[in-house]
Amino acid sequence: MAKTSSRDRMKNEINAGSMADIAFLLLIFFLVTTTIVEDKGVLVKLPPWSEEPPDITKLKTRNVYSVLVNADNQLLVRGEEMKVKDLKDNAKIFIKNPQRLENMAENPKKAIISMKNDRGTKYKTYLEVYNELKAAYNELRDEEALARFGKEYEFCSKDQRKEIRTDIPLVISEAEPTAFGEEN
């Protein structure tokens, strides 16, 4: 083979044409195996640990939006049963209180969402509920940003964002879980 090729071409070089194929093969292998792992998730800031339980007696009940999740993954929002999918809109109305109702938050600054779950609550449900509450805040911030600056929250400048953040602070407080349900 080498003999004939050298006779034919009068040149003595290794055929590098297939190099590309070999490299392609390797490349495709790495392309397929690479999972550029993007770690995404729901970012939460936990409250600092203190021995004493927080004092909540000062809060007015109209400002507290209590969300309870039991071990059967059912929701009790301000004393009423609710589905997870209705939670976001309900929470938005509560925080914004567009009709200035007596039993809803005085203003977004004072609104507090209090969340309590059971040790038997499924993590999936917990995160979905948390996600809905966060979504409610994010949408409110977006609406506010659109009204004030004409663009969505994430496109606002740092100062604008800070302004909105102080007016609509995200306050989700979590109580110690109850222990009625079965853990598994």
Added chain:
Amino acid sequence: MGKFQKKRGKASPEVSTASLPDIIFMLLFFFMVVTVLRDSEKKVDVVTPQVTELTKLEKKSLVNHIFIGRPVEKYKAVYGTKPRIQLGDKFASLDEIPLFLEKHKSKVSENMRGGIKTSLKIDNSVTMGIVADVKLALRKAGQLLVNYSAKPRAD
């Protein structure tokens, strides 16, 4: 073959493909470098929930991971089916969390330590009991920035 050569004549208007392998190799090396091979063996099954409000975790060196899930098939005989915590590449108990956080902290330069986040990779089916315990341990250890790892959901 002979016919072909005749047609072409002496001049070779061919584009040189000699540098093609080099280009491909460059791409190859890029992908080899970018690829992060799992550094720890997975000992618990974790399928994260799907949510809509996601935050991207940046600066990988500032993130430590805690896995909570049920032991994978081959450890079921030894560790049972109850949810377990995995730190690094081994099963751990709650009181090993502070040490784990401290070990990670020591690898991060001092001025960056405020931005350390803990990524909690928790399985769908786990109940909140163990999660609450881990959260409490994190709070006691002063690690307050927590990210519940999740997948995007299309609405």
